[in-house]
Amino acid sequence: MRLSSLLIIVVTFSVAAVLALVTANLSVQLIEENSEIGVRDALDDEGMTWAEVQADGLQVTLAGIAPTEAVRFAALSTAGRIVDAARVIDDMQVEAAAAIAPPRFSAELLRNDAGLSIIGLIPAATDRTAVIDRITAIAGDTPVTDLIEVADYPAPDGWTDALGFALAAMERLPRAKVSVEAGRVSIRAITDSAEEKTRLEAQLNRAAPPGLRMALDIAAPRPVITPFTLRLVKDEAGTRFDACSADSETARTRIVSAAFxxxxxxxxLCTVGMGVPSPTWSVAVEQAIGALDTLGAGSITFSDADITLIAAEGTPQADFDRVVGELENALPPVFALYAKLPETVDPNQGPPEFVATLSPEGLVQLRGRISDQNLRSLVQSYAQAAFGSDSVYVATRIVDDLPGDWPVRVLTGLESLAQLSNGAVTVTPDTLKVSGNTGNPKASTNIASLLASKLGEAEEFDIRVTYQEKLDPVAALPTPDECEAEIAGILAASKITFEPGSATIDASALGTMDDIAEVLRACGDIRLEIQGHTDSQGREEMNLNLSQARAQSVLNELRARRVLTSTYSAKGYGEVDPIAENDTEEGREANRRIEFKLIRPTPSAPERETTLETLAGNGDTDPATEDSAEGQGDDEQN
Structure with missing residues (x-):
C-alpha cells in the first residue's frame, strides 16, 4: 500500500516536470518569435532593411553592413526600444569609407594697373616659391596679392604645362584674367588696339603646349580717332577712300553704301571709333558723298565738323555753285563746308615744288626748293632722324618768294613719307601729293588725318597709297602650314642623312639643315615636332632609341644655327610608322627619315582654338641613349 502510494507520487511529479518543461520551451519559443518579429518590423519601419535579426532565447542578434556608423547606432537604438537593450547583441559592420578624392586644383590670375593677384589651390609638388617669384617679377613695381593654398596630392596630368603657359601669357597681358585647370587655360584680356589683339592671339595660339585646351577672349576697345577723319576721292583712277571713320556699325554701313x-x-574699309563730333556724322558724310558724285570728280574731306569739297579742275561753275548750295542747305548743324573749284593752270607754267622720294632700299632723296638755310638744315635733320643718317641725299635749292606755310608743308610731307615702305611726296603751293606702297593697312588713314590736322581743312592734298601684304611684317609671315609644307619640300629634294649606326648628321646633309634653319627663322615661333623614323630591321627597342637620338640631333643642329627652338620637341617613332614596304632596299631607305610635323592644339567645343616664343615650360624631349653596339639594319644605313 505504501509502495503503491509512493509510485503514484513519483509519477505525478514526473508528469508535472514534463509539463513544466514543455511549457517553458513553448514560452521561450514564443518570446524568441515575438522579439525577432518586433525588432524586424521596427527596423523595416525605419528603412533599415539591410539589417538581419536573429533571436536566440532572450538574446537578439543584429547583423549586416551599416552604411555609416551613425546608422549602425540608430539600428541598436531601434532594437533597444522593442526588447531590453541588454538583450541586443551587436554583430553589425560598417561599410568601408571610400578613399577621399583628390581636390580640384585650379588657380586664377588677375592683373591690372593696380597690381597682380593669384588665388587658388595648387599641388604640393608645384614649387610655390618659384610661382610667387615669377608673379612678383611680372608685377614689377605694382603690389602682389598671394592667396594660394597647397594640398598634398599628386599634380594631375596637364597641370604643369597649363600653369606655366598661364604665367608666361600673363607677362604679355597687362590687363587680363587667366583661369588655370589641369590641361586647360581660359584667358580674358583687354588690349589697346585691334592690331595688338591680333598679334597676341597669334602668339598665344602658336605657343600653347601640345594638348592644352585654350579659350581666348581678347577684346580691343574702339580707337579714339582725332581728328575724326574721312576722305573720299573720285578721279580718273576710280573712287576710293583715303580715310574713313564711323561712330557705329550702322553708320559705317550707311557711309560705305553711299560710297559704293x-x-x-x-x-x-571704314574704322569704327570714338571721337565723332556729331551724332549726325553719317548723315553729313552721306550727303557730301552724294554731292561729290553729282559733280563727277574731285575729293571730299572731313576733319571733325569741317568739310572740304574740292571739285575737279574744269568743272562747270554753274554746276559747282548749284551742288555746293544744295549741300550747304542740307548739312546738319555743326558742320561747316568749304568748297573750292581749282582754276585752270597754264601747263607752260611750272609751280615751285619740293620732292622727297623713298626707295625700296630705304634711300631718301630730297630735291626741289627750300625757303632758307635754316629750313634746309631742319629738313635734313628730320629726314636723317626718320630714315637714318646714311640714307639721306640732299639736293635742295634755296629760293625766295615761297609761300609762308612752305616749311609746314615740307615737314608734313616728310612725316607722311615716313609711313611708307617706298614712295614719294610732292609739295606745291596748292597741293600736297603722297604716293607709294606700305605694309601698314592704316597708313592711308593716318596720312589723311595728319594732312588734315597740319595743313588745315581748306587745303588740297592727294593720297595714292597702296597697301601690299608682302610689306606687312605681320601678314607677310608664312603660316605654320606653309612652313610645314616648305620644309617637306626641302626634305623631298634632299634628305637628312646620318653616319651609319649613329645619330651624327652626315656632312652631306648639313646644307639641308642650313636650308631648313633659314625657313624656320622666317616662320617665327611655331610648334613643331621633329620626328625620327627607321626601317624594321634590327630590334624594335634599338630602332626606337636610335630614332629618338637622331631626332634630338636634328634639334641640336637647329639650335646651333641660332633657331629659336623653345616650341619644338624631338620624338623618335622607331619602325612603327612606315611609309613604304620594308622588304626592299628602296622601301627601307624611304622609311629611314626625319619629318617636321606641326603640333596642333586640341580645340574644346564650342570654344575657338585660336593660335612667338613659347609661353609654357614644355621642355624638349631628352635624347634617348644610343645603342651602337647591337646595331643591325639601320646600323649599316645612313
Whole structure:
C-alpha cells in the first residue's frame, strides 16, 4: 500500500516536470518569435532593411553592413526600444569609407594697373616659391596679392604645362584674367588696339603646349580717332577712300553704301571709333558723298565738323555753285563746308615744288626748293632722324618768294613719307601729293588725318597709297602650314642623312639643315615636332632609341644655327610608322627619315582654338641613349 502510494507520487511529479518543461520551451519559443518579429518590423519601419535579426532565447542578434556608423547606432537604438537593450547583441559592420578624392586644383590670375593677384589651390609638388617669384617679377613695381593654398596630392596630368603657359601669357597681358585647370587655360584680356589683339592671339595660339585646351577672349576697345577723319576721292583712277571713320556699325554701313553708290570699287574699309563730333556724322558724310558724285570728280574731306569739297579742275561753275548750295542747305548743324573749284593752270607754267622720294632700299632723296638755310638744315635733320643718317641725299635749292606755310608743308610731307615702305611726296603751293606702297593697312588713314590736322581743312592734298601684304611684317609671315609644307619640300629634294649606326648628321646633309634653319627663322615661333623614323630591321627597342637620338640631333643642329627652338620637341617613332614596304632596299631607305610635323592644339567645343616664343615650360624631349653596339639594319644605313 505504501509502495503503491509512493509510485503514484513519483509519477505525478514526473508528469508535472514534463509539463513544466514543455511549457517553458513553448514560452521561450514564443518570446524568441515575438522579439525577432518586433525588432524586424521596427527596423523595416525605419528603412533599415539591410539589417538581419536573429533571436536566440532572450538574446537578439543584429547583423549586416551599416552604411555609416551613425546608422549602425540608430539600428541598436531601434532594437533597444522593442526588447531590453541588454538583450541586443551587436554583430553589425560598417561599410568601408571610400578613399577621399583628390581636390580640384585650379588657380586664377588677375592683373591690372593696380597690381597682380593669384588665388587658388595648387599641388604640393608645384614649387610655390618659384610661382610667387615669377608673379612678383611680372608685377614689377605694382603690389602682389598671394592667396594660394597647397594640398598634398599628386599634380594631375596637364597641370604643369597649363600653369606655366598661364604665367608666361600673363607677362604679355597687362590687363587680363587667366583661369588655370589641369590641361586647360581660359584667358580674358583687354588690349589697346585691334592690331595688338591680333598679334597676341597669334602668339598665344602658336605657343600653347601640345594638348592644352585654350579659350581666348581678347577684346580691343574702339580707337579714339582725332581728328575724326574721312576722305573720299573720285578721279580718273576710280573712287576710293583715303580715310574713313564711323561712330557705329550702322553708320559705317550707311557711309560705305553711299560710297559704293558713288562708284567705290575697293573693299570699303571704314574704322569704327570714338571721337565723332556729331551724332549726325553719317548723315553729313552721306550727303557730301552724294554731292561729290553729282559733280563727277574731285575729293571730299572731313576733319571733325569741317568739310572740304574740292571739285575737279574744269568743272562747270554753274554746276559747282548749284551742288555746293544744295549741300550747304542740307548739312546738319555743326558742320561747316568749304568748297573750292581749282582754276585752270597754264601747263607752260611750272609751280615751285619740293620732292622727297623713298626707295625700296630705304634711300631718301630730297630735291626741289627750300625757303632758307635754316629750313634746309631742319629738313635734313628730320629726314636723317626718320630714315637714318646714311640714307639721306640732299639736293635742295634755296629760293625766295615761297609761300609762308612752305616749311609746314615740307615737314608734313616728310612725316607722311615716313609711313611708307617706298614712295614719294610732292609739295606745291596748292597741293600736297603722297604716293607709294606700305605694309601698314592704316597708313592711308593716318596720312589723311595728319594732312588734315597740319595743313588745315581748306587745303588740297592727294593720297595714292597702296597697301601690299608682302610689306606687312605681320601678314607677310608664312603660316605654320606653309612652313610645314616648305620644309617637306626641302626634305623631298634632299634628305637628312646620318653616319651609319649613329645619330651624327652626315656632312652631306648639313646644307639641308642650313636650308631648313633659314625657313624656320622666317616662320617665327611655331610648334613643331621633329620626328625620327627607321626601317624594321634590327630590334624594335634599338630602332626606337636610335630614332629618338637622331631626332634630338636634328634639334641640336637647329639650335646651333641660332633657331629659336623653345616650341619644338624631338620624338623618335622607331619602325612603327612606315611609309613604304620594308622588304626592299628602296622601301627601307624611304622609311629611314626625319619629318617636321606641326603640333596642333586640341580645340574644346564650342570654344575657338585660336593660335612667338613659347609661353609654357614644355621642355624638349631628352635624347634617348644610343645603342651602337647591337646595331643591325639601320646600323649599316645612313
Amino acid at each position: 553708290a558713288a562708284g567705290l570699287t575697293g573693299p570699303g
